Amino acid sequence: AWVSEADAELAQPPVWEAGVLPEAKYQAFRHDLPLGSFHPGHRAKWSTHELCHGLVGFAWRADASPLFHATAGRLAELVPVVLWYFLDEVGLRRCPRHAGPLFRTHCPACERAAALGPAPMESARAEELLAEAARFVDRELAAVARTRRLQIPCPHVWGSIDLCSDGVAYAASHGLRLTSDAMHTFAELFLTRPGDGFQTELDAVEERALAVLAAIAEGAPLTPWTGGRARWVAWDLGQRLLQVSEEVDGSVRDALVGLAARLAEGEAPAAVADAYATLAEDAPLPQPEELLALGYAVQGLPGRSVDQVHEGLRTVCPLLCELEEDAGSSLIERFVEEDRWERVPLGDRFAAWLERAYPGPAAWLARFEASLRTAGGEPEVEVLAEGEVGSRWVEGTRRLRFPADVPTWAEAIERGEVTPEARDGALVLPAPGGPPTALVVGRDRVGELVIADVPAELPEAWVDDARLLGDLLPALAELGLVAPERYRG
Ligand SMILES: [Zn+2]
Ligand SMILES: [Zn+2]
Ligand SMILES: [Zn+2]
Structure with missing residues (x-):
């Protein structure tokens, strides 16, 4: 429903091939869903990258322009990328042929080496990586500031990394979703306290990103988001219900929004899941086993499909x-x-x-x-x-x-x-x-x-x-x- 015709292939659900369900860039990932994906084909580093996304959060507001969405996506990506290419490399054990971060290549020998635990710390190398990280952040934030001043996207390119074009790509693939009725309803129900899990201003995402960076690189204290796991589960299930609500009309649509509202008020997912199953008995809705299989264990829900x-x-x-x-x-x-x-x-x-x-x-x-x-x-x-x-x-x-x-x-x-x-x-x-x-x-x-x-x-x-x-x-x-x-x- 939210994919433009130009990106038609993104609208097709991914297809299994030899036991692998591929995940296209900017298809499944959402800045506004703070759940780490667990794709068994991903490198181990992906977990910390996504955890970092959760800590940084995202920015959304009802009157946001496409450039706002692009820049918000870009800012939210900054620290997770710095972690991947610089900070995570400090003390990381790698195979003999790889000395630094890998861009596209996947190296099983590196994965095995890293699983043995951290390498002995080489302080000169660590300092070099920290300095490179600081330089990357400065240049990227300068390009973001230029983007906001000139109101045209200004890139900062490092290796094959270009967060500016990534941000635009995110706004392109997620634009329809981010401006949909479902997203507005989600925000009304769940995004009630700016500064707690999400922001409404780009300056605030930048500030939060730098706070997360200081916490990781220097051990500075960081204020955690409130609510914990239950809050993110409610977001996940709520987004699913609201996504489906876009496909139906009238009383079924209202009923789905009502179910999302119950989650926002703190009702247990199991009770809402039961109510969905009842609703789906007489309405043209996705099967409960399908919609409610969140992919991780939640009391009263099917977990994995x-x-x-x-x-x-x-x-x-x-x-x-x-x-x-x-x-x-x-x-x-x-x-x-x-x-x-x-x-x-x-x-x-x-x-x-x-x-x-x-x-x-x-x-x-x-x-x-x-x-x-x-x-x-x-x-x-x-x-x-x-x-x-x-x-x-x-x-x-x-x-x-x-x-x-x-x-x-x-x-x-x-x-x-x-x-x-x-x-x-x-x-x-x-x-x-x-x-x-x-x-x-x-x-x-x-x-x-x-x-x-x-x-x-x-x-x-x-x-x-x-x-x-x-x-x-x-x-x-x-x-x-x-x-x-x-x-x-
Ligand atoms: Zn990312
Ligand atoms: Zn390697
Ligand atoms: Zn130019």
Whole structure:
């Protein structure tokens, strides 16, 4: 409803692909919704970035111009960006090939290194980063001041960062939403005390941003927003109800606004959710399971949408999902209940959960299918490793061991030759035959899947340590599945 025709593709809901639900820039993110998203494909740094957004808040007012929205978005982005590129880099452990912040590249080795805890503090480097941060802030705020004085957007560009154009892009994708009736109603109901969680003046956002910066960089005290979690949950649910209210008329619309008002008055989300479910029984409204699945646990609400997770799993473990549906098991419901909050792709998380909850054929199939779709490679290996024998696994390769011939069995499943059964909600599959199998799955430079069999009788440790493959290394190097620790210089 709020997407201009020029941005038509943003109006399409994102589509699952190989177990990944992509999040387009400025599609899902809202400055006015202080909830950290948890996209398992995001880097860990994203959490602190979004926490920082919550601390800074945003600016909105009823008579705001598009340039106001653009500049408000720009100011709200300042400290989260400074945190990402400068402050977070202080004492951050990285892989040997990366010394500083990454722009677009995602480096799994850096993620693993950072998970080991902070690096020893190098004070000279820390001071340099703090000075760079201060310089960035000064230049950005000078450009914002110029923008406001001249009433034309004045950029400040650093690397690939341009908060001015980001702000304009935000105003473009969110303009219709930010000026909608629903947003006005939201403000009337929830945005009642400027300076607490939101601002109505650009100067006030700038001041708050600098206070957050001082708190992070210098440990200065910061006044927290009032209300805590319950307040942000009410905002989230309230925005959902009001968004739906834009699509309906008359008494249903009034009823939805009434439900949002009850949240604003402090009524428990569960009671409002019940009232919504009753309303949706006789009105053309989204299913309660869909609208009320906020994605995190709230008493009396569905939390995460089983249907949405199921839809995602169909794109990464299609055979297993088909068997699961044929048998009518409740596997997916159980998975959603027990799924862990990890930055691991959906298919791999599902396979790992099956391995814990129901070790056996279903888990093998899920692991096999997920690996075929999520395996990756390092495009540069084929170029740089010419003729060299590798000694380490290429990033993104999957190393699999099964007590039976799972690849051949998967083909039989595809032909419809395997009959599944549900027992106590669990999925029971007849055990596959064939000898134990071991394989490595990767992807070559042009993105083609590469699968290599390795002898199943090798000691299990080969899965982590490629060197145990000995004589097989040249053939695997040829396929781009293993690489040298160092390339010839
Ligand atoms: Zn941001
Ligand atoms: Zn790295
Ligand atoms: Zn110019």
